[in-house]
Amino acid sequence: MLNIGVLISGGGTNLQALIDQINKGNINGKIRLIVSNKEDAYGLVRGRLAGIESIYIDPKGFIDSKEYDLKIMEEFKKKDIDLVVLAGYLKILSKEFIKNFENRIINIHPSLIPSFCGKGYYGKKVHQGVLDYGCKYTGATVHFVDEGTDTGPIILQEIVKVEEDDTLDSISDKVLAIEHEILVKAVKLFCEDKIIIEGRKTKIK
Numbered sequence: 001m002l003n004i005g006v007l008i009s010g011g012g013t014n015l016q017a018l019i020d021q022i023n024k025g026n027i028n029g030k031i032r033l034i035v036s037n038k039e040d041a042y043g044l045v046r047g048r049l050a051g052i053e054s055i056y057i058d059p060k061g062f063i064d065s066k067e068y069d070l071k072i073m074e075e076f077k078k079k080d081i082d083l084v085v086l087a088g089y090l091k092i093l094s095k096e097f098i099k100n101f102e103n104r105i106i107n108i109h110p111s112l113i114p115s116f117c118g119k120g121y122y123g124k125k126v127h128q129g130v131l132d133y134g135c136k137y138t139g140a141t142v143h144f145v146d147e148g149t150d151t152g153p154i155i156l157q158e159i160v161k162v163e164e165d166d167t168l169d170s171i172s173d174k175v176l177a178i179e180h181e182i183l184v185k186a187v188k189l190f191c192e193d194k195i196i197i198e199g200r201k202t203k204i205k
């Protein structure tokens with residue numbers, strides 16, 4: 001059983017999807033620690049309600065992102081974390097963190113990468129870009145995390161039709177629903193060692 005560490009910044013519905021599937025016995029992993037960079041992240045409440053150690057680490061207490069990430073790495077080392085899941089985490093991870101958890105960091109992004117991703121594209125900003133562009137489809141992507149932003153090997157993607165009467169909120173809701181599905185599926189596959197990385201591509205055993 002793998003030890004999972006989860007990083008969050010907000011409401012934590014993706015975290016909740018993971019908690020629920022783990023509690024149902026559908027994932028061969030256990031969330032050992034949840035860390036948020038935002039004190040008011042409701043995901044911390046979700047973790048505590050699930051009996052999972054959930055902590056806020058204030059970025060203002062550190063001189064830069066590298067030092068902040070070293071603190072998170074220290075906490076994850078104490079829990080012998082095997083897999084890091086970014087579930088709505090809005091800080092860009094340092095190269096030190098990436099090197100320490102190479103090919104063991106999974107992120108969920110609310111678009112079909114490589115569209116509407118990278119610095120500045122997070123949360124509803126992504127869906128606003130989709131609406132403004134007039135896209136007929138959007139979706140979500142689960143990928144491994146590397147030193148770039150949203151540039152790591154893609155694990156899973158799922159599409160969502162954009163209807164003419166869709167709004168920012170309706171698109172966000174539709175995409176979030178499939179985010180929960182593909183994030184859970186990707187973590188399950190990783191815990192079963194079924195993801196093969198070949199350069200910047202992946203294959204599922």
Ligand SMILES: Nc1nc2c(c(=O)[nH]1)N[C@@H](CN(C=O)c1ccc(C(=O)N[C@@H](CCC(=O)O)C(=O)O)cc1)CN2
Nearest residue numbers: 090091092093109118119120121122146147148149150
């Ligand atoms: N090294 C990496 N770190 C992170 C990645 C990644 O792919 N490589 N993914 C992000 C998650 N993410 C998209 O999936 C993402 C998060 C945040 C941003 C962004 O532009 N953030 C703003 C600050 C937002 C805030 O603090 O409110 C910024 O950095 O200026 C883009 C993409 C997680 N980390």
Ligand SMILES: NCC(=O)N[C@@H]1O[C@H](COP(=O)([O-])[O-])[C@@H](O)[C@H]1O
Nearest residue numbers: 010011012013014088109110122123
């Ligand atoms: N680029 C990163 C990004 O935009 N992440 C997005 O933040 C939301 C977090 O929701 P949640 O806190 O309810 O899981 C999710 O839509 C996730 O894809």
